[in-house]
Amino acid sequence: MKGAVRLLGMLAACVLALQLFFLLRIALMRFVAPESTSFQRSEIWRLAVDKHALPWLQESVSRDRISDNLRRAVIASEDAGFVEHHGVEWGAVESAWSRNEKAEARAQARQNRIASSGRRPNGRPRVVVAKVVGGSTISQQLAKNLFLSGERTVPRKGQELVITLMLELILDKDTLLTDYLNNVEWGEGVFGAQAAAQHYFRTQAAFLGPAQAARLAVMLPAPKRFEKMPSSPYVMNRSATIVARMGGVDLP
Secondary structure, eight states, rough: HHHHHHHHHHHHHHHHHHHHHHHHHHHHTTTTTOOOOOOHHHHHHHHHHHHHSSEEEOOHHHHHHGOHHHHHHHHHOTTTTTTTTSOOOOOHHHHHHHHHHHHHHHHHHHHHHHHHHHHOGSSSSSOOOOOOOOOOOHHHHHHHHHOOSSOOHHHHHHHHHHHHHHHHHHHHHHHHHHHHHHHBBBSSSEHHHHHHHHHHHHSSSGGGOHHHHHHHHTTTTTTTHTTTTTTHHHHHHHHHHHHHHTOOOOOO
């Protein structure tokens, strides 16, 4: 019994120490912008192992070197309540959780039907993957990219929420949005607004027009997929919708 209590105490101390590390790292971001994120480092490793090369574009820039058009477009596309909420849109999280559970149940049912039928395309068992949707705010996406892995587990999601609340408590909305735009992925090896503006439009992030900014914002949920078709009908139609919404967006 004493051993179990001692083990629980050690685990609690480790968890507390980890939270303190996150808190201090976020406090430092008030003075020093992050040079890289956990997601970027994992991508560097993946590219080095899988591609045996490192195609990489990234340049962090100050707030005044990122177009307000892009700031409005990303808020309109990713997180319309960014200025008002305190980091988490609980209704969106609950809705996404429910939709993902249903998607996983449908995928499992299809997998079971395929297994029972004995169908094996090309001699290999077919794997059905659930289409997962997100309900994350910009602050949550920043928390995940900065410190966490991409796995979808309850402990990882819980840690994301804690870090998000820390970010919102310590940093102002303007800093959160700038850090997000400087580090978010916009294609394979393309990170941040400046790199995206140069890669797709041969211009600076400060000079992005409304239509260009909207197209970049539309790419964010699946940048590697949209990178292959940045002018697809879906991207163009969706970006027109974003442009129409941008006028009603308040910036922090």
